[in-house]
Amino acid sequence: MVTVYSNQQEARQDAARRGLREKVLCLVLRGKELLVCGHAGLPQAGTQLPAGGVEAGEQPVQAAVRELYEESGLQLPAPRFLVSYRWEARLPGRLTCQVCHAYAFTAPPGLPAAWSHPADGHTFVYRWASLDAPGLDWEMDAALPYLNSVPAPLQETAHD
Template sequence: MIRRFGQAPDPARKYTLRTGVYAVLPRDGALLLTHQAEPEPEFQLPGGGIDPGESPITALHREVFEETGWHIARPRRLGAFRRFTYMPEYDLWAEKLCVIYTALPVRAYGPPTEPGHEAVWMPPDLAIEALGNPGDRYFAAAYSG
């Protein structure tokens, strides 16, 4: 059974399954996060949706690069969680299946290529507090703990 974080699903609402990959990225005593400005300012674990035909690991590399400008190495799966949420950027009620990895940020190639994102390094304790959703906080704490 996959742990659920956040609000329980509304039985009267139809949700679209959205599978995504996200990463806890430790380096030199800090965690690399992304700050997304829209639709609501929020710190997040870097990551996002898997494109059709794309493998989860390929998606993880792509999403981390787009949201942070960093290349990563040695991804390792930590676990997964579900959350039911409205995604205003897609006008969609989604059941998000979030697969969490840890990986090593090995090289920065420049600023994020994803508009509205900023790469932010934070000490683990502050990152855990700052992350915008409880699933991200849980996995950041479990890995950092």
């Protein structure tokens, strides 16, 4: 189940009040394509986006830039905030609930069609997928409808 917040401040306050993990999702766009990844040797992990947790004292926008770099090797400036939402799901053996902040990045010219990048003991395998049907697993497609609703480029302030 996905619950969309009216703004990022509300999402962060709700995460703090409930003691929930905050996560960032990085949507890297190249025209009508979206950068997606999987884990080499772990097909059960599914098709995902570069993503990860917001560390203590870190703003979500900083976490998005950091996670994108750590997981893909891409160092891209000026992420555009899209939406914050709470994701709740019953997974095998557990219930998960976390607050997600989605950011859009623009891919620079010249990126390859596919590549792999080692991070956190995994090898992430990247490719471009159609933005119309990227085949994302988990809740990662929840931000897609917001890609065209925010004017670009939106510069986020440190308090958002």
